[in-house]
Amino acid sequence: MTPTGTPSPSPLAAFQDAFAAALAVPEGAGGGGLPGHPDLAGLVAQPGFAVYRNTVMKGCVDALQANYPSIAGLVGEAWFRAAAVVHARAHPPLRPTLLDYGAGFAEFLAAFEPARELPYLPDVARLDRCWTEAHVARDEVPVAAAMLARLEPADLARTVLRPHASARWAWFDDQPIRSIWQRSREVAQGEAVAGDVNADLRWCGEGVLIVRPEAAVRWVPLQRADCAFLDVCAAGGTLAAAAGAALAVDAQADLSALIARLLDAGAFGQLELSTDQFQEPP
Amino acid sequence: MTTGLSAGLGLKPRHYEEAFAAPADGLWFEVHPENYMVDGGPRLAWLETIRSRHPLSLHGVGMSLAAAAEPDPDHLRRLAGLVDRVLPALVSEHLAWSSWRGAYRPDLLPFPRTREALQRVVDNVDRVQRALRRQIAIENPSHYLRIDGHEFDEIAFLTELARRSGCRLLLDVNNVFVSARNLGFAPEAYIDAFPAHLIAEVHLAGHSPDPALGKALLIDSHDAPVAPAVWSLYERLIARAGPRPTLIERDDNLPSFAALQLERRRAVAVLRAPGREAA
Amino acid sequence: MMNRNALAVTAFALSALAAGAAMAADNKDKGMDKKGVAEMEKCYGVALAGKNDCAAGPGTTCAGTSKADYQGNAWKQVAKGTCTTIKTPKGMGSLQPIKS
Incomplete structure (x- = not known):
């Protein structure tokens, strides 16, 4: 539609406005009131118009289903495609x-x-989106644990580990989103047999790291402290600050296991030394 | 212009390994660049791996050249990046529109072929060719609608487009057949009238009858082998125009790579028939 | 998201990180993270098998269709997804029909 006050569109633009509007009207929703172009009723009345209308919609629905296979598996294809x-x-x-x-x-x-x-669906969808983002992210060689292991303790404190270009992580307070997502995703990818997703489900908070250090996207369960740690890393904070944030959300967090888990997963893409002087806590 | 390309295949992820390993006997592969406009990851890695052994063609579906608007600069920039990265032997797009006022419709939409539309498409092809620093080829789409208000027939429109923009043409023989059935014209006459010297590439694909209307409405569904009538039109074209790089397109009901190679060899045989001079 | 509390970071925390890094480096030496190579092969293999893993994604094609296989009003029963087996603390949730 052309906003009022602007020059009227050219004939080609008017045709495209009207055609686009007609595509958006569901079949059988009544033909009246197609705006802008007098010839369009004659086009919509032809059987061939449905080919365009259906191809456009099928393209959108197929793409959404390919991008959200875990949701499609959870709700079933018929419901998914209707929602799409x-x-x-x-x-x-x-x-x-x-x-x-x-x-x-x-x-x-x-x-x-x-x-x-189904209150878990939106967060499961977020993880499918994370998978896609990781899948197409910039390639980057992950930081090797040996690089970090060689650093002196003083340097370690001011080290900044930048998350890998493909790394996406999330903590879910109330629901076992990772378990639900992982089961559905693995079935969708043909890596597990379909079955009772509820069988090993404990209804509690969960975290996950989704990352593609090489060719394949992989996922690793995270604890709440891991996510807090990565949040600080993503903001450019030092390892000292990241460790502090991890201990702030979980005073019992095992930092050795935490850093080993993240390094093993390939969670980091860059290692830098902050020029800020490390501040001894008061 | 000699590209050295014989018959090629649409490249599907399921066939990546076989495509890479296939003998480089004039074989080439075509992809939709939209599926490879990514920052990294295994798709792009596979495309570059296959490109290391076989020529590539980038066949765009999203430039929306016939919209009454300039191509999306971001999309054009990403296409240029991919062209620089894989150095394709061929680059092509469609005589259609799909993006309009900020939304993309995943289809190749029709329009009245007016003087205004011609000027638009000429300008847009010119923009794309300048951005890519190379010639592109424009394809005749399949038609499903009788549209009033055409000021050119399709061949005249495409010929004038090529003359004014310096582009070349991609003749999809299956689209000619489908459009001829749907709109009621003789496909042989279209094939015979198409300007041979402008053809950079030929497409062959399968079609299917509409589930409701049957053969009264043919769909360019790319889900079946090339039909016998389309092979006949193709032989007729090549006999007149000489060999041209020819692609077998298949997007749905994907058969084995071996089955696609068999179909491709039929096109190779047509291209190599005695008396055919190189283009 | 970010916790900017200037929390006391003890020497213990830093030595724990150092120990963890050494542990991860050791894992690498022992080949315990061979997932890298193995997963790449699997990823490529999955693409070959036509599964929607590392490669398939949404197909942008220029093929047409006339099939209206997406009509929401064709939806009759509760969809057969795995959600029918998930029990939340509030009980078994169910999907409602969609009127499109």
Whole structure:
């Protein structure tokens, strides 16, 4: 639609405005009121118009399903594709790179009334999105543990470990999101047999790191302190600050196991020494 | 122009390993650049690995050249980056629109071929060719609608586009067949009238009848082998125009790589038939 | 997100990090993180098998379709997803039909 006050669109622009509007109207929703272009009713009336309408919608739905396989597995294909249609009408792709499509699907699900009784769906969708982001992220050689192991204690305190370009992590306070996501994702990828996702589910908070140190995306369970540690690293804080943040959320955190877990996973992409003088705590 | 390309195949992730290992006997692969516009990761690594043994063609679906707007500069920049990275033998796009006023519709949408539209497409192809610093080829899409208000037929439009922008053309023989059935014209006449000297590439693909309307509406579904009637049109074209790089497109109901190679060899045989001069 | 509390970081914390780094370096020497190579092969193998792992993703194709296989009103029963086996503290959640 052209906003009022701007020059009227060219004939080609008017055609595209009207055609785009007609594509967005569901089949059988009534033909009247197609705006802008007198010829368009004659196009919409032809059987071939449905080919365009369906191809556009199928493209959106297929892309969303490919990007959110864990959600599709949890809710079943029929429900997923029906939800994806509602999503596509409200949030069409913005760019031709459909790998990017559906970045806001978690927020959509959070507000989607028919999914209200499945409170874990939005966070599971967030992890599918993290997987995609890790899959296509810039390649980077992970920081080797040996590099860190060689540092003097004083240097260690002012070391800054930048998270790997592909690293995404999250802590979920109330729900075992990682377990639900991992089970559904592995089934979708053919790595596990479908079964009772509830079998080994303890209803408690969980964290996860999703990272692609080489070719394959992998995921590692994280504790709350690990996530706090990574948050500080991402903000450019020193290891001293990161260790402090980890102990602040969990005074019992095992820092040796924490750093070993993160280094083993390939969670870091850069090692720098901060020029800020390390401050002895008061 | 001699590219040294014989018949090629659309590249699908399921076939990456076989594609890499296949004999480099004039074989080449085509991908949609939109699926490789990423910062890193295994897709891009595979594309570069395959590129190390076989020529590549980038066949865009998202530049929206026929929209009454300039191409998205970000999309164009990413395409240019991919072109610089894999140095494709061929780059092509469609005579269609898909992005409009900030939203992308995953299809190749039609428009009235007016003088205004021609000027738009000429300008947009010019922008793309300048950004890529190379010629591109423009493909005839499949048609499903009779649209009023055309001021050019498709061949005249494409020929004028090539003359004014310096681009070349990609002739999709299956699209000609599908459009001819859907709109009611003779596909042979279209094939015979198409300007041979502008053809940089030829596409072959399978189609299917509409599930509801049957053969009254053919769909360019890329989910079946190339149809016998399309092979006939292809032989007719190559007999007149000489060999041209030819792609077998397959996107759905994907068969084995060996089955695609078999289909490809049929195209190679047409290209090598006696009396054919190199383009 | 970030906790900027200038919490006391003891020498103990730093030595724990050093020990952890040494442990991870040791793991690497022993080949305990061979996942790198193994996962790459698996990832590539999965692509070959046509699973939607490292490669498939959403297909941007220029093929057409006339099939309206996405109509929400075709949805009749509670969908057969694995969510039907997940018991939350509030009980078994269920999906509602979608009117599109």
